[in-house]
Amino acid sequence: MSERQLEERRCGELRWSDKERGWEVFIPAAAFKNANSSFFARRPYRLVLPDVGDLYRHIDSYLRVHRPILLGGVSDPGTFFVKTVKSTSQDAAYNQSTFYEAWRLTIQRYGIFNPDTKRGAIKGLLPHGPHNVRDVLATHILKETGSYEQAGYAIQDTADVVAQHYGRFLPENKIALAAKVINQVWEAA
Numbered sequence: 001m002s003e004r005q006l007e008e009r010r011c012g013e014l015r016w017s018d019k020e021r022g023w024e025v026f027i028p029a030a031a032f033k034n035a036n037s038s039f040f041a042r043r044p045y046r047l048v049l050p051d052v053g054d055l056y057r058h059i060d061s062y063l064r065v066h067r068p069i070l071l072g073g074v075s076d077p078g079t080f081f082v083k084t085v086k087s088t089s090q091d092a093a094y095n096q097s098t099f100y101e102a103w104r105l106t107i108q109r110y111g112i113f114n115p116d117t118k119r120g121a122i123k124g125l126l127p128h129g130p131h132n133v134r135d136v137l138a139t140h141i142l143k144e145t146g147s148y149e150q151a152g153y154a155i156q157d158t159a160d161v162v163a164q165h166y167g168r169f170l171p172e173n174k175i176a177l178a179a180k181v182i183n184q185v186w187e188a189a
C-alpha cells in the first residue's frame with residue numbers, strides 16, 4: 001500500500017524492499033499512539049529486518065505454504081498475520097480483541113515456565129497483553145544501559161517521555177550498572 005493508504009487505515013505493513021533487498025517494516029507515524037512525538041518528526045517508522053536465523057526463508061515459507069492453509073479458501077484480509085478460519089468465524093483478520101487473546105494465549109502456553117511440565121520460556125512471567133511490551137522493553141534497556149535516549153529509540157519515543165513514564169528503576173540498579181561499567185574497564189586493562 002502507499003503511505004497515504006496506510007495513514008488512512010492507521011496501520012503499517014511488512015513488505016519487501018527492492019532497494020534494500022530485504023523485508024521492511026513500514027509504519028506511518030499516524031499509526032502510533034504518540035504520532036506527534038518529536039521522535040517521528042512526521043516521518044514514518046522504517047526498519048529493514050536483518051535475515052537473522054534464516055528469517056527471510058521462514059517468511060517466504062509462511063507466505064507460500066502456511067498462510068494459504070490458515071486462510072482455508074476464505075477471502076484474504078490483506079494482513080500479514082491471519083487467524084485460522086473456523087466454521088464459527090469466516091473472518092481471518094485479527095481485530096484488537098482477537099489479537100490480544102491470541103497474544104495472551106501464546107504467552108500462557110509458551111512463555112510462562114511451568115515447573116510441572118518443564119515447558120515454557122520464562123520463570124515468573126505472568127500473563128500479559130501486547131501493551132506491556134513497551135514498558136518491559138524500556139525498563140530493560142534502562143537497567144542495562146542507563147540511557148533514557150536508547151530506551152526512547154527502542155520504544156519510538158523521546159528520552160523525556162522515558163524519564164517521565166519508565167525511568168523508575170531503583171538506586172541499587174543504578175549502582176549495579178555503574179559497577180558493571182567500572183568492572184569492564186578493569187577487565188580490559
